[in-house]
Amino acid sequence: MGDIIFVVVGELQLIVIAGRSTRRCWQRYIYRLETRGVNNFNRFGMESFVETIKVLDGQFCNLEAHERRARRTVEAIWGKSLAWEVGKMIIPVEMCSGLVKCRVVYDWVVREVSFQPYAMRQIKSLRLVDGDKVDYRYKSTDRSMFIRLMEQRGECDDVLIVRDGWVTDTSFTNVVFEDVVGGLYTPDTYLLEGTRRQSLLDVGKIQACPIRVEDIGHFQRVLLVNAMIGLEDEISVPVVNIMK
Template sequence: MGTTIFVAAGGSRLTVIVGRSTRRYWPRYICRLETGIVSNFKRIVMESFIETIKVLNGQFCNLDAHERRAKATAKAFFGKSLAWEVGGMVVPTEMCSGVVKCRVVYDSEVREVCFQPYVMRRIGSLRLVNGDGVDYRYKSTNRSVLARLLEQRGACDDVLIVRDGWITDTSFTNVVFEDAGGGLYTPDTCLLEGTRRQSLLDVGRIQARPIRVEDIGHFQRVLLVNAMIGLEDAIRVPVVNIMK
């Protein structure tokens, strides 16, 4: 397993941890134990959120969009502005080559920053699953609702979540449908307004429109995009590989 570099913010210190573990929560516990501040343990029950940022050859990508979303989320949940200093961080030397995933965990403050080499998933098929009632408008670290839906994928590689008959997202990406003429359309009913999706909308490379399950056959393929995956390197799945 490749090296992961954790930068855990706690108390008045910033702790850099280099290791091979990718367990989700141990860096945060290390941070709390090192600070010695008992009150920090109350954060365990505080809802936390995540921003996943692409780092290309040592440079943060689309950082302003991530900052805006994180600050809006902190304001909505905690009623205060988030002190966001990620852009001022120096990317660790070991992580300055190629594509790296920067994972920022925060609640009312930034609690953890982690850098890890990025490995693209291989997705060749999707299964339609019922996500009625699912609400993931904020990028929470609690992905249990998405994990339960993913368990329904069967022999497919991932799921395409349907809410009240409308196409939304996969378990880890927004989606863009491509028609025979090269038109690119993203559902306007997405679960999460991803930063990559929004940047593509802003520059007019894709258009938002309602897409129902019965509309899928009008397209050639579906492209999976997120902060780490742009249109040029999107995961492409033929619509014939979308299973009911």
């Protein structure tokens, strides 16, 4: 039998038996328990992650990209292969018309799949906030860091997060800046590698480049994009409405 590790984090108690082949995986897991807290741990004691997938008129959009990201996440965190039979996902009949959000929650297996109609938020202003301590390279269900940042937005609709002077993302989207001649640029200092952002890069519709806070004035507006929101949806904020 392997080593016995007893971990207590908040109200969560775990006893882990780790052999040599799995010790490194559990050490990474325990480190994340101790440093991230238990806000995003499910009833199985596992850290939870999520994929938000657009469903339009009964069809999944960009599903393969979501599957790839989820599998990369599980491999990075657990050193395992994600148990997700994508081909067996069924959209409920009542969700087969209009715009719908599919939410897939997983650890190293899929724990929950849900569907709900989606209404786009209208964002007209952004507040620049300091997010130097934000680490969201994996799409976790724990959004407490964004909730804290949103408390700083004042009268603005959302926040534009800055790390070490570099522009990153809003609380729920990647961003694309448009210049006066229509050029589209996304910061290469993003927090989350969004599936929509990556697909736009892949087809050459946008370019990635470093964008500092002082560069914002060189553009005319910023467009918000995520799995549910595309460039064509025109959810945008004039740069004059980005507040310090």
